[in-house]
Amino acid sequence: MNKNLNMPLDYIDRGIIKATQAGLGLSLRPYDTVAMEVGVDTGEVIRRMKRMRDAGVIRRLGVVPNHYALGYKANGMTVWDVPDDKIADLGARIGALDFVSHCYHRPRHLPDWPYNLFCMVHGHDRDEAERHAGEIAVILGADNRGHKTLFSTRILKKSGLRLVA
Amino acid sequence: MTPVDLDDMDRAIINGLQGGFPLCEDPFVKAGAALGLSGEELLSRISGLLDRGALSRFGPLYNAEMMGGGLTLAALKAPDDRFDEIADQVNSFAEVAHNYARDDDYNMWFVIATETPGRIDQVIGEIEALTGLTVTNMPKIEEFFIGLRFEV
Numbered sequence: 001m002n003k004n005l006n007m008p009l010d011y012i013d014r015g016i017i018k019a020t021q022a023g024l025g026l027s028l029r030p031y032d033t034v035a036m037e038v039g040v041d042t043g044e045v046i047r048r049m050k051r052m053r054d055a056g057v058i059r060r061l062g063v064v065p066n067h068y069a070l071g072y073k074a075n076g077m078t079v080w081d082v083p084d085d086k087i088a089d090l091g092a093r094i095g096a097l098d099f100v101s102h103c104y105h106r107p108r109h110l111p112d113w114p115y116n117l118f119c120m121v122h123g124h125d126r127d128e129a130e131r132h133a134g135e136i137a138v139i140l141g142a143d144n145r146g147h148k149t150l151f152s153t154r155i156l157k158k159s160g161l162r163l164v165a
Numbered sequence: 166m167t168p169v170d171l172d173d174m175d176r177a178i179i180n181g182l183q184g185g186f187p188l189c190e191d192p193f194v195k196a197g198a199a200l201g202l203s204g205e206e207l208l209s210r211i212s213g214l215l216d217r218g219a220l221s222r223f224g225p226l227y228n229a230e231m232m233g234g235g236l237t238l239a240a241l242k243a244p245d246d247r248f249d250e251i252a253d254q255v256n257s258f259a260e261v262a263h264n265y266a267r268d269d270d271y272n273m274w275f276v277i278a279t280e281t282p283g284r285i286d287q288v289i290g291e292i293e294a295l296t297g298l299t300v301t302n303m304p305k306i307e308e309f310f311i312g313l314r315f316e317v
Contacts, residue, residue, distance in 0.1 A: 007231060017227060024224035026212050028193050028204050046188045049225070053188070057232065058225045060184035063211065066221040070179075070317050071168030077267065077274070088307065095309035098316055103309040106238065109301050112270070118238075118303075148269070156264035156273070157256040 007055040012040060013048055020049075067101075072122040074151060076129040078136060079115035081108070081146040087117055093139055094119050099132045114146055126151060169219040171317065174200070178210055179219070179317050235282035237304040239289060240271040241296070248272070254295045260288045271301065 009017070015038040025033040031049075035042040052058045067075065082090050087105050094117070095103035102120040119136060123129030133149050171179070177200055187195040197207035214220045229236045243251040248266075255261055255275055264275035277288050289300045 009232060017232070020225050021227060022224075023222045026208060026215075026223070028208060029190060030192065031188070031190065042190060046190070050188050053225075055231070057228055059228050061188070061225045062182040062184050062186040062223070063179060063214070063220050064222045064226065065179050065183070065317065066218055069169050069218040069221075070171070075265075091307065091309035095311045100311060103311055104238075104305045105307040105309070106303040106305055109303075113301065116306075150267040150269045150271075150274075152265040152267050154266035156252045156266055157261060157275070158263050 007052070007057055009052075009057070012038060012044070013052065013057075015039075016045060016048055016052075067122050071124055074123040074126045074129040076121045076123070076126070076133065076149040076151050078119045078121055078133045078149045079147060080117040080119070080136070080140060080144055081114040082117050082140060082143045083145075084116065086143055090140060090143060091117060094136055097132075097135070097139075099123070100136075115148075121149075169214075169217045171219065174202070174210065175214060175219065176317050178207070178214065182211075229278055233281070235277070235279040235285040237277050237285050237302055238274065239277055239292075239303060240274045240301050241292075241298045242270050243273050243296075243298065251296050251298065255292055257295075258288060258292065260284070 016034060019034045019037045024030040027033060029042070031042050031045045035045045038045065049058065049061075053061060091103055091105055094100055099121050100119050101122060102118070104118045105116060106118050108114050108116050121129050121132040121136075123132060129151070130149060133147070137144050137147065181200065182196060186192060189195055191204060193208045194204035197204050200207065202210070211220070211223055215223060241251070252264065252266070252273065255273065256264055258277075260277050260279050262276045262278045264273065266272060267274050277285055279285050279288060285302070285304075289302055293300050
């Protein structure tokens with residue numbers, strides 16, 4: 001998953017990204033709108049978006065649920081200290097859990113930050129999110145050498161990633 | 166805030182269309198057929214879910230790093246009496262995309278996205294200069310595959 005393939009993107013690809021980074025237009029033929037904006041035909045937009053999808057430049061295409069609006073108000077960043085030589089296997093198992101929305105290996109910052117595995121969990125409330133953290137702890141078993149859950153208390157800023165100016 | 170009310174079809178759309186929206190000339194018709202909806206009905210459902218806030222967006226989710234940009238997660242420890250001031254200073258950077266307050270000594274966590282990877286360290290240096298605080302950089306080393314679906 002973490003291959004930096006760096007698929008070369010030309011100005012037409014970048015035009016497509018610019019036209020769609022905030023979302024697809026809500027019309028029955030949304031790629032027509034993109035094609036018009038970029039100045040190519042619809043088939044070309046579809047071909048190029050398929051190529052970007054297959055290369056992983058487009059991670060996924062569809063609806064993005066708003067966890068908070070759907071009642072999942074507790075957003076917990078669970079962080080774990082696990083052995084480096086096991087993190088690839090453990091991360092893959094934790095990432096497959098359906099309540100985990102992001103799962104990353106990140107660097108430790110010793111002495112005050114020993115955690116190297118970050119897993120975002122969502123729950124209707126903190127208790128539910130903590131139960132999910134408990135399920136992760138069970139899977140990690142003895143490889144869990146320490147962990148905590150950092151709940152978000154406030155969104156200070158949330159702007160979409162603007163990828164192409 | 167009261168959670169948005171969803172009926173069974175809304176749930177089917179949210180659970181079934183988090184990925185795999187078709188790349189063809191009539192994508193709503195094709196995706197709607199799998200749900201027993203016409204293209205118009207599916208389009209109207211998705212518009213409604215966006216309007217009601219149940220969806221934060223609809224469309225492609227791009228992988229920023231594969232486009233040659235820089236992306237990282239960073240954290241700092243803001244003193245309580247300066248928290249709001251620090252938040253304003255951090256948020257003043259256009260490169261700061263998301264910023265969350267969290268209940269920890271590291272009480273401010275933000276995502277920095279830049280046009281070039283080299284710009285990440287510059288932005289971190291500029292945030293440190295402006296706030297007078299140390300910014301801890303926690304770039305991803307590896308991302309683990311996550312299931313496509315967030316089930317509602």
